[in-house]
Amino acid sequence: MDNTGDDPLVFFHKWFNEAIKAGITEVNAMTLATVDAAHKPHARIVLLKGLDTRGFVFFTNYESKKGNELNDNDHAAVVFFWKELERQIRVEGVVEKVTATESDAYFSSRPKGSRIGAWASPQSQEITNRNLLDDNYYKYEQQFGADIPRPAYWGGYRILPHKIEFWQGRSNRMHDRILFTSEHENSWSKSRLAP
Numbered sequence: 726m727d728n729t730g731d732d733p734l735v736f737f738h739k740w741f742n743e744a745i746k747a748g749i750t751e752v753n754a755m756t757l758a759t760v761d762a763a764h765k766p767h768a769r770i771v772l773l774k775g776l777d778t779r780g781f782v783f784f785t786n787y788e789s790k791k792g793n794e795l796n797d798n799d800h801a802a803v804v805f806f807w808k809e810l811e812r813q814i815r816v817e818g819v820v821e822k823v824t825a826t827e828s829d830a831y832f833s834s835r836p837k838g839s840r841i842g843a844w845a846s847p848q849s850q851e852i853t854n855r856n857l858l859d860d861n862y863y864k865y866e867q868q869f870g871a872d873i874p875r876p877a878y879w880g881g882y883r884i885l886p887h888k889i890e891f892w893q894g895r896s897n898r899m900h901d902r903i904l905f906t907s908e909h910e911n912s913w914s915k916s917r918l919a920p
């Protein structure tokens with residue numbers, strides 16, 4: 726693997742498009758790791774919903790467990806695994822909230838049920854039973870009608886990467902690992918790691 730070029734975000738795009746072409750399901754699913762105030766890690770899947778020259782965007786509830794963890798510690802890591810291509814991509818960086826305009830634009834593109842769901846679910850909080858969700862859903866559906874605003878507590882984060890590693894499985898476990906490390910803005914150094 727010597728075709729990675731000098732810009733890991735450009736190369737990520739190339740691999741992402743190849744994964745789409747290969748028909749990989751949930752190609753944008755990534756495991757997001759965050760660290761809480763007691764330095765304990767927590768991981769869960771979220772969906773990549775945007776990628777630009779600055780970084781990787783996902784959307785969530787800012788008051789969820791992950792939201793609180795990112796509030797305490799803005800460092801985050803994500804991992805993609807595309808089994809059929811024997812590829813893994815690891816990203817490490819710090820998060821920033823995307824602008825309200827970006828969150829509004831994405832929120833309004835979501836299906837009506839998902840928009841009401843964002844109001845109905847106090848994400849990560851303990852709830853007494855399933856009925857609470859159904860009751861909330863009904864309540865907000867009645868309250869808003871067709872025009873469902875974005876809750877202030879719901880929006881996007883952008884992971885500004887400082888490390889991106891591309892892993893390509895090869896025979897005899899002699900896999901390729903190419904690590905990009907950010908020196909300063911838009912400048913990356915590249916190294917090869919033993920598998």
Ligand SMILES: Cc1cc2nc3c(=O)[nH]c(=O)nc-3n(C[C@H](O)[C@H](O)[C@H](O)COP(=O)(O)O)c2cc1C
Nearest residue numbers: 754769770771772783784785786789790791792849
């Ligand atoms: C395939 C898949 C995609 C998911 N996408 C998201 C997402 O984009 N945003 C989100 O907040 N949760 C998403 N979830 C749910 C999270 O994994 C998690 O349950 C939820 O965000 C609460 O996490 P927390 O309590 O650590 O904050 C997804 C789960 C799966 C299995």
